Amino acid sequence: MASTRKFQLPFDRNEAAITWRVVKSSPMTLAGAVIAVAFVVLAIADVVTRDAILPYNPYALTTQLLRPPSLAHPLGTDDLGRDVLSRVLAAAPIDAEVAFSVVGVAMALGLLTGGLAGYRGGLTEEVIMRVTDIFLSFPGIVLALAIVAALGPSTLHSIFALVPVWWPTYTRLARAETLSVKSQQFIDSSRAVGQRPSYIIGHHIFPNIFPTLLVYATLDIGNVILTYSILSFIGLGAQVPTPEWGLLTVQGESYLRSYPWIPIAPALAILVVAVGFSLLGDGLRDALDPKVRGTFG
Amino acid sequence: MGEAQTLPAAGGGEAVGFADAVLTIKGLVVKYNTFRGELTALGGVDLNVRRSRIIAIVGESGCGKSTLGLSIIRLLPVPPARVAGGEIQFAGKNLVELPESQMTRLRGTGLSMIFQEPLSSLDPVYTVGDQLAETIRVRDERLGKPSYGPFRVTPAPEESHRTASRLLGARLPRPRVNRKYPDEAIKALREVQISDPELVATKYPHELSGGMAQRVMIATALLEKPSLLIADEPTSALDVTTQAQVLELMRELRDEIGASVLFITHDLAVAAQIADEVVVMYAGEIVEHAETGQLFSNPMHPYTEGLLQSFPRKFKDEEKLKAIPGDVPDLRFPPPGCKFHPRCTYAFDRCRVELPLAKEVSPGHRVACFLRQ
Numbered sequence: 001m002a003s004t005r006k007f008q009l010p011f012d013r014n015e016a017a018i019t020w021r022v023v024k025s026s027p028m029t030l031a032g033a034v035i036a037v038a039f040v041v042l043a044i045a046d047v048v049t050r051d052a053i054l055p056y057n058p059y060a061l062t063t064q065l066l067r068p069p070s071l072a073h074p075l076g077t078d079d080l081g082r083d084v085l086s087r088v089l090a091a092a093p094i095d096a097e098v099a100f101s102v103v104g105v106a107m108a109l110g111l112l113t114g115g116l117a118g119y120r121g122g123l124t125e126e127v128i129m130r131v132t133d134i135f136l137s138f139p140g141i142v143l144a145l146a147i148v149a150a151l152g153p154s155t156l157h158s159i160f161a162l163v164p165v166w167w168p169t170y171t172r173l174a175r176a177e178t179l180s181v182k183s184q185q186f187i188d189s190s191r192a193v194g195q196r197p198s199y200i201i202g203h204h205i206f207p208n209i210f211p212t213l214l215v216y217a218t219l220d221i222g223n224v225i226l227t228y229s230i231l232s233f234i235g236l237g238a239q240v241p242t243p244e245w246g247l248l249t250v251q252g253e254s255y256l257r258s259y260p261w262i263p264i265a266p267a268l269a270i271l272v273v274a275v276g277f278s279l280l281g282d283g284l285r286d287a288l289d290p291k292v293r294g295t296f297g
Numbered sequence: 298m299g300e301a302q303t304l305p306a307a308g309g310g311e312a313v314g315f316a317d318a319v320l321t322i323k324g325l326v327v328k329y330n331t332f333r334g335e336l337t338a339l340g341g342v343d344l345n346v347r348r349s350r351i352i353a354i355v356g357e358s359g360c361g362k363s364t365l366g367l368s369i370i371r372l373l374p375v376p377p378a379r380v381a382g383g384e385i386q387f388a389g390k391n392l393v394e395l396p397e398s399q400m401t402r403l404r405g406t407g408l409s410m411i412f413q414e415p416l417s418s419l420d421p422v423y424t425v426g427d428q429l430a431e432t433i434r435v436r437d438e439r440l441g442k443p444s445y446g447p448f449r450v451t452p453a454p455e456e457s458h459r460t461a462s463r464l465l466g467a468r469l470p471r472p473r474v475n476r477k478y479p480d481e482a483i484k485a486l487r488e489v490q491i492s493d494p495e496l497v498a499t500k501y502p503h504e505l506s507g508g509m510a511q512r513v514m515i516a517t518a519l520l521e522k523p524s525l526l527i528a529d530e531p532t533s534a535l536d537v538t539t540q541a542q543v544l545e546l547m548r549e550l551r552d553e554i555g556a557s558v559l560f561i562t563h564d565l566a567v568a569a570q571i572a573d574e575v576v577v578m579y580a581g582e583i584v585e586h587a588e589t590g591q592l593f594s595n596p597m598h599p600y601t602e603g604l605l606q607s608f609p610r611k612f613k614d615e616e617k618l619k620a621i622p623g624d625v626p627d628l629r630f631p632p633p634g635c636k637f638h639p640r641c642t643y644a645f646d647r648c649r650v651e652l653p654l655a656k657e658v659s660p661g662h663r664v665a666c667f668l669r670q
Contacts, residue, residue, distance in 0.1 A: 184417055185412050185417040185418045186417060186419055186420040186421075188372055188412065189411075189418040189514070190420070191372055191404065192370055192404055192405065192409055192410040193404065193409065193432055193517065193521065194401055194402065194403070194405025194406060194409075194435055194439070194521075195401075195431075195435060196401055203431070204420050207420075207422040207423075208420070208422055290421060290422060291421075291501070291503050294501060294504055
């Protein structure tokens, strides 16, 4: 008894170990975690080694045109003789960059503005929410197109264009969550203790609404990649020789009947990453919930 | 304070001096704007709370008990509610007019409140120890003490860092390992009769029982050392045995740190057990205010009488419990004159037109009823 008690003592519980146990407990979450980690590791490794880890140079043209999948080219080659697998893998960094920056910045902005609007109420809320309404009143794609067209096509500009489209959703979500957290008694309790509003927002509101936003963000990663691919398709995102999943898919589209591996491989990559992150998101919500963690601690 | 009068035997001195008053409320009027019209939740409340006294505020649901408590600490939901008049004197300041920033400084140092549902009063994402440490941090900040230094236990790492490390699953500095809650927090938990406080400090609120959570809330109050604690039905959600423990703790709070407690309850038995004085409220007004023994042995106001008759007493089975006839008046359209007259068996003509004001009928016993004047 004494020894088990000792184990539970505050000072030597390992949070990471608990997280791992929660994630491990569900095969779906585990799958999501594997996909997400693989995606991130691949993206970083590819940038660091400058494409050296890829089986072929993703830009090199060869005479092996439109070859079906084989041992030499597991996903075949495209109309210019480039290895499809290498091109799909080489697209990971650029898609990771766009997806994480857009979702990350949108989430940070949403958390701040939404938390503030929900907690302060009154004029602050009115102003912030009407501004989100203005942004939401544009069709997202049109707004992004307008911005990126004005700035000129590039990956960075695509991020600049997508963030204004993305943040209002997070603000609305954060505000709604804040309203429900705010009505709970521990906020009143905290005020009764004499906490300043800034502290309450930072230390009571944010930690309580963060899991919800995080889950939404992981579901959203796939959406960002898809929208970015639309920008690329129109010619305002990634530029032609650059491997990018959306661009690869739309470029290969005309070969769907005759040489299906060319469009399907990058499309599958989008699908796998999107599904992987949403599975991970579900698991993370559990992992962040003290109630669930308790049963694994 | 400051007077030569010391305070050992709390409430020993009978002189109701204003110098002794922790809180003085004069003519407090609180109104709520509802969709169907404005209602007067508090219609001119006068109350004087002395040092080291436990004052029970009793009354039916909707009589304004909680509104009174919340308006003192200024946690009323402000858009529907508004203070329409009167003043609340506390620590030499009129709380009604105090700017919010100063009010924030006052809450938790001089003035504190605990709520009815202990489990929802604790933030679900922090451990008990974290929340107590937070209270200590706020208090020390107010007192001008630095929250770091060679003689202080390092403050617990911020939640955001832990969240980040959880997400990364990093082996990095192992957040919980060097984590220690301030000794004072552990001590406060021990003081509220929590066995194994080191373990309880690491628990999240959902792992506690209602009684434990309420004791944690009281531990918070102990740490703040307020001169006035407003307790809004702190025992209503608890079973009888934990109720008794919590009441005992309240009494210790009074005796050890000389705090006054405004104990809001609808349970007369609880009031009788804990309070030094009892305030009876009806329809937003104080109808009777007396020493506990006085009030229970010699109720002066017909409403108090009715309340006592509707409450079971020890094994007196010859009497049937009597309910007070009628219903609480709609506060949007209160009856003219005494608000209790439609339900009062003694009502006469004057009651229907004129509002009786509270008068001191015997030392320390104030009643708002024409029968006694």
